[in-house]
Amino acid sequence: MNFAKFRTLSLAVLAACAVLVPGPATEAAADPQGPAPNFKLPLRGSGKDLSLSQLRGQVVMLNFWASWCGPCRQEMPLLESIQKKYKPLGFTMVGVNVEPDSAEAEKFLKQTPVSFPVAYDRDSSVSKLFRVRGMPSTVIVDRKGNTRMIHQGYKPGDENIYLDQIRSLLRE
Amino acid sequence: MRPARYLALLVLGLPVLTACAPIEPWVKPYEREKLADPIMAFERNPVSATYLDHVFESREGARGASGSAGGGCGCN
Amino acid sequence: MARQFANTALLIAGSLAVASAAFAGVLPEDRADALYHRYEGGGITISGPSVLVRKKIGEQFSISANYYVDMVSSASIDVMSTASSYTEKRTQYSLGVDYLRGKTTWSAGYINSTESDYKAKTGYFSVSQDMFGDLTTVSLGFSRGQNDVLRNIKTAQGKINDPAFARTADSRSYSVGVTQVITRRLLGSVNYELITDEGFLNSPYRSARFADPTAPAGFRYESEVYPATHTSNAVAVRLKYSLPWWRASLDGQYRFFTDSWDIKAHTLQLGYTHPLGRSWIIDGSARYYKQDAASFYSDLFPRANAQNFRSRDKELATYDALTLGVGVAWEFRIQRAPWLDRGTLNLRVDHMMVNYDNFRDVTKGPSAGQEPLYKLNSNIIEFFVSAWY
Numbered sequence: 001m002n003f004a005k006f007r008t009l010s011l012a013v014l015a016a017c018a019v020l021v022p023g024p025a026t027e028a029a030a031d032p033q034g035p036a037p038n039f040k041l042p043l044r045g046s047g048k049d050l051s052l053s054q055l056r057g058q059v060v061m062l063n064f065w066a067s068w069c070g071p072c073r074q075e076m077p078l079l080e081s082i083q084k085k086y087k088p089l090g091f092t093m094v095g096v097n098v099e100p101d102s103a104e105a106e107k108f109l110k111q112t113p114v115s116f117p118v119a120y121d122r123d124s125s126v127s128k129l130f131r132v133r134g135m136p137s138t139v140i141v142d143r144k145g146n147t148r149m150i151h152q153g154y155k156p157g158d159e160n161i162y163l164d165q166i167r168s169l170l171r172e
Numbered sequence: 173m174r175p176a177r178y179l180a181l182l183v184l185g186l187p188v189l190t191a192c193a194p195i196e197p198w199v200k201p202y203e204r205e206k207l208a209d210p211i212m213a214f215e216r217n218p219v220s221a222t223y224l225d226h227v228f229e230s231r232e233g234a235r236g237a238s239g240s241a242g243g244g245c246g247c248n
Numbered sequence: 249m250a251r252q253f254a255n256t257a258l259l260i261a262g263s264l265a266v267a268s269a270a271f272a273g274v275l276p277e278d279r280a281d282a283l284y285h286r287y288e289g290g291g292i293t294i295s296g297p298s299v300l301v302r303k304k305i306g307e308q309f310s311i312s313a314n315y316y317v318d319m320v321s322s323a324s325i326d327v328m329s330t331a332s333s334y335t336e337k338r339t340q341y342s343l344g345v346d347y348l349r350g351k352t353t354w355s356a357g358y359i360n361s362t363e364s365d366y367k368a369k370t371g372y373f374s375v376s377q378d379m380f381g382d383l384t385t386v387s388l389g390f391s392r393g394q395n396d397v398l399r400n401i402k403t404a405q406g407k408i409n410d411p412a413f414a415r416t417a418d419s420r421s422y423s424v425g426v427t428q429v430i431t432r433r434l435l436g437s438v439n440y441e442l443i444t445d446e447g448f449l450n451s452p453y454r455s456a457r458f459a460d461p462t463a464p465a466g467f468r469y470e471s472e473v474y475p476a477t478h479t480s481n482a483v484a485v486r487l488k489y490s491l492p493w494w495r496a497s498l499d500g501q502y503r504f505f506t507d508s509w510d511i512k513a514h515t516l517q518l519g520y521t522h523p524l525g526r527s528w529i530i531d532g533s534a535r536y537y538k539q540d541a542a543s544f545y546s547d548l549f550p551r552a553n554a555q556n557f558r559s560r561d562k563e564l565a566t567y568d569a570l571t572l573g574v575g576v577a578w579e580f581r582i583q584r585a586p587w588l589d590r591g592t593l594n595l596r597v598d599h600m601m602v603n604y605d606n607f608r609d610v611t612k613g614p615s616a617g618q619e620p621l622y623k624l625n626s627n628i629i630e631f632f633v634s635a636w637y
Contacts, residue, residue: 003422006424066208069247099205124200124202134247136247153273156307197382198383209497211497214488219314220281224598224630227287231602233507234480234503236421236443236482237423243427243429247273247274248273
């Protein structure tokens with residue numbers, strides 16, 4: 001193959017993609033995006049279940065994470081500090097672990113303990129319900145149970161995006 | 173157009189032609205546990221893989237097309 | 249010696265470029281590796297260190313640096329036929345940078361390799377893009393090498409560069425690769441690379457031979473003549489599969505190579521990785537390589553100047569090679585060093601068996617063209633320590 005063929009080949013590879021800039025990591029709605037779907041999941045530690053409707057009246061931040069996801073692990077201590085600071089003001093963090101086998105998640109939480117509830121979505125039903133598109137994924141729900149922000153991924157500095165949204169929802 | 177110049181243009185233009193978004197991924201982000209396992213990395217130890225590639229390439233007539241990017245946890 | 253290191257520097261550039269952009273949405277991990285490598289076979293021993301250090305700067309940049317040395321002590325078949333044994337040292341420095349922005353990773357780097365009779369400088373640049381919900385990664389790469397080829401001669405003062413001999417060789421490579429997540433357990437990739445060289449592409453030391461009944465050995469030597477250009481294409485397909493029954497991975501790779509010198513080569517490689525408990529990982533691999541000779545290669549030409557281009561480089565011969573390898577890794581943590589995430593101790597041994605179809609062992613006489621076909625067995629040992637921080 002010569003250079004001309006390489007050029008055609010590589011152009012074909014790129015042309016196969018529609019010219020679409022990837023969507024922003026955060027979709028924040030000025031208006032509510034609608035009610036967050038209710039779900040019930042087993043809680044870590046206790047034998048009870050957690051359901052989202054029980055948490056109505058609080059600002060809820062759902063964090064979809066896995067022990068094999070580097071940015072998720074990196075984010076965890078920050079989520080714990082957000083929980084500690086805002087829990088008294090009517091906020092709760094909920095960790096949703098997406099692994100079919102919870103052993104690794106338990107091991108990670110022993111090393112990096114958190115005080116907020118962690119639920120196990122072992123069959124990915126809640127991940128599908130919330131159409132999780134990235135790891136980690138964060139969904140912030142207001143006191144009335146409406147989804148107000150969805151954020152994908154975690155890069156240091158993203159916690160400021162969460163905090164801005166949480167503070168404004170706590171004031172509502 | 174000269175190859176080098178063409179390639180430079182291509183490389184700079186690549187991020188613009190990104191994210192063929194319409195197709196729904198059939199492996200969801202929360203299903204990538206096995207792919208995130210270090211034993212599923214194409215090159216778990218780059219220093220060793222590069223050395224072995226060097227040993228073979230300096231003794232053989234063939235060269236090229238080693239090394240792959242991608243896979244992994246797909247996070248961020 | 250000369251030609252192979254030009255290619256190698258390029259190849260290293262290519263694999264460093266692509267390996268550094270390993271996962272396009274995330275920068276490569278911070279780590280440091282110290283490797284001791286040793287090749288022994290066919291009368292040659294090449295050993296030395298390779299130290300690789302990688303560190304993130306902020307959240308968008310990752311820098312890597314490598315220091316590599318080959319200490320060569322050679323009494324190889326080529327050398328023993330026409331010269332006497334020698335020692336040589338090649339030192340290589342490389343520096344690379346990766347820049348991550350969204351789903352795109354840009355990489356660039358520079359490699360400098362120096363030995364007494366060969367200096368190679370290579371620059372590379374590549375870009376890697378995640379698409380289709382991070383299931384697909386497309387990479388494009390380019391590298392350019394400029395090499396100075398010199399020749400050592402023995403003088404009263406010792407070994408010096410022959411002032412009457414100074415050549416150059418220029419290399420360019422273009423590569424494109426696609427990696428695809430096929431299922432939750434299966435990863436695939438296709439890579440294509442085009443490499444072109446021009447300049448002085450052979451070794452200044454090696455000779456070709458031709459049949460000459462008047463000579464005591466039945467043959468004489470003449471200088472090798474190579475084409476001034478070399479263009480090659482390689483396409484490789486790779487699959488990696490995570491076993492469903494226990495934690496382990498299978499790796500399969502096939503590469504097809506062809507070039508303007510008429511060489512055709514097939515490479516097939518299979519690998520198996522098996523973790524044992526929490527701390528151990530065992531790797532096994534088998535690699536089969538088959539090559540057809542270059543059009544201007546011959547072990548024994550019928551007469552002097554039989555062809556415009558002529559070479560007796562066994563690397564251009566018809567041969568096949570089987571390499572079997574085993575590796576063991578042990579992972580550890582140090583409580584007293586919290587900055588150290590984890591470390592590994594690794595040992596890997598490969599055994600390479602090469603059978604030449606048309607390269608003969610000239611040291612084993614008696615009659616020209618009737619010597620036994622050459623066989624080469626070698627051992628490749630790697631011992632390295634890795635640290636993640």
